[in-house]
Amino acid sequence: MSSSQGNAGQPGALRAVSESATRPAAVGSDAVGSDAAFGVSIRSIDRDFPGERGAPRRVLRDITIDVTPGEVLAILGTSGCGKSTLLRLAGGLDTATAGSILIDGSPVTPFDARTAVGFQEPRLLPWRSVTQNVALGLPRGTPKAEGDARVATLIDLVGLGAFAGNRPREISGGMAQRTSLARALARNPGVLLLDEPFGALDALTRLKMQDLLLDVHAAAPTTVLLVTHDVDEALQLADRIILLGREDGLEGSTIIQEIVVPGRRPRDRGSAELAELRGRLLAGLGIDRHGEARGVEKTTAMPAFPY
Numbered sequence: 602m603s604s605s606q607g608n609a610g611q612p613g614a615l616r617a618v619s620e621s622a623t624r625p626a627a628v629g630s631d632a633v634g635s636d637a638a639f640g641v642s643i644r645s646i647d648r649d650f651p652g653e654r655g656a657p658r659r660v661l662r663d664i665t666i667d668v669t670p671g672e673v674l675a676i677l678g679t680s681g682c683g684k685s686t687l688l689r690l691a692g693g694l695d696t697a698t699a700g701s702i703l704i705d706g707s708p709v710t711p712f713d714a715r716t717a718v719g720f721q722e723p724r725l726l727p728w729r730s731v732t733q734n735v736a737l738g739l740p741r742g743t744p745k746a747e748g749d750a751r752v753a754t755l756i757d758l759v760g761l762g763a764f765a766g767n768r769p770r771e772i773s774g775g776m777a778q779r780t781s782l783a784r785a786l787a788r789n790p791g792v793l794l795l796d797e798p799f800g801a802l803d804a805l806t807r808l809k810m811q812d813l814l815l816d817v818h819a820a821a822p823t824t825v826l827l828v829t830h831d832v833d834e835a836l837q838l839a840d841r842i843i844l845l846g847r848e849d850g851l852e853g854s855t856i857i858q859e860i861v862v863p864g865r866r867p868r869d870r871g872s873a874e875l876a877e878l879r880g881r882l883l884a885g886l887g888i889d890r891h892g893e894a895r896g897v898e899k900t901t902a903m904p905a906f907p908y
């Protein structure tokens with residue numbers, strides 16, 4: 602599936618970010634320079650880690666998926682099922698036990714420069730300004746004038762123009778996460794790997810960050826692999842969702858559900874079609890429609906993220 606089934610590059614997709622008074626600049630893909638979205642081909646990946654008494658413990662088993670250039674793929678699964686491990690493998694931060702991963706047709710390399718990773722915590726240098734933190738993401742050897750312009754454009758894109766000189770302690774958690782996103786984009790990655798990027802934010806800021814990510818993706822339609830626990834976030838952001846889980850009697854997680862999300866983004870969060878998919882995904886995560894985790898004592902209210 603291509604990103605054209607989402608709304609990547611859709612005219613007018615840039616919308617205001619309301620967390621601060623600033624607005625993202627209406628920039629096109631040329632301005633942020635992300636013109637190379639790469640496909641990711643994951644082929645028959647297994648990943649074992651040493652288990653008890655050194656015996657191998659399989660975490661991922663026979664994962665195969667092709668992600669097309671510009672596609673947003675969400676990776677869902679219960680805690681510990683191997684989502685981050687899959688992301689790390691795609692970025693060359695870990696090595697598979699078996700199988701291969703190709704980016705743009707060639708094997709992923711250690712700390713592959715074609716990828717950039719965004720984490721749950723913003724991981725900013727506290728003594729550096731927003732601008733200096735974003736500049737850390739620039740590829741080595743970027744000419745100064747070009748780098749300065751790119752950093753300024755990205756800071757505007759994430760709506761932080763008025764805070765460019767601030768230190769991390771002087772901005773909110775949402776702003777810090779936006780800085781982190783701009784730093785990842787500064788690298789001009791062909792593949793953006795996001796590991797629970799909004800997981801530490803409050804619910805309202807998380808919704809705003811989801812909108813921001815859509816804006817950013819419209820302006821710089823790179824390929825995105827997004828690890829999340831949040832079914833609604835996956836349904837709002839992704840072209841396609843894979844659910845990792847175990848098959849009966851087999852060790853290690855594999856792809857147990859794959860869903861192409863219908864409709865253009867931003868999607869109507871309340872649509873009946875998405876509600877149906879939400880139910881299917883929650884069932885795959887072991888949560889029934891009444892919010893009860895199978896095998897878990899019933900609670901009176903459904904927590905926000907019980908899975």
Ligand SMILES: Nc1ncnc2c1ncn2[C@@H]1O[C@H](COP(=O)(O)OP(=O)(O)OP(=O)(O)O)[C@@H](O)[C@H]1O
Nearest residue numbers: 650651660678679680681682683684685686687830
């Ligand atoms: N370097 C490692 N050495 C040994 N075991 C590891 C290593 N990295 C991950 N694991 C194990 O692999 C399993 C999957 O971990 P991973 O972090 O990928 O899961 P996850 O789905 O991202 O979890 P969560 O949603 O809680 O972040 C876990 O049992 C974890 O302990």
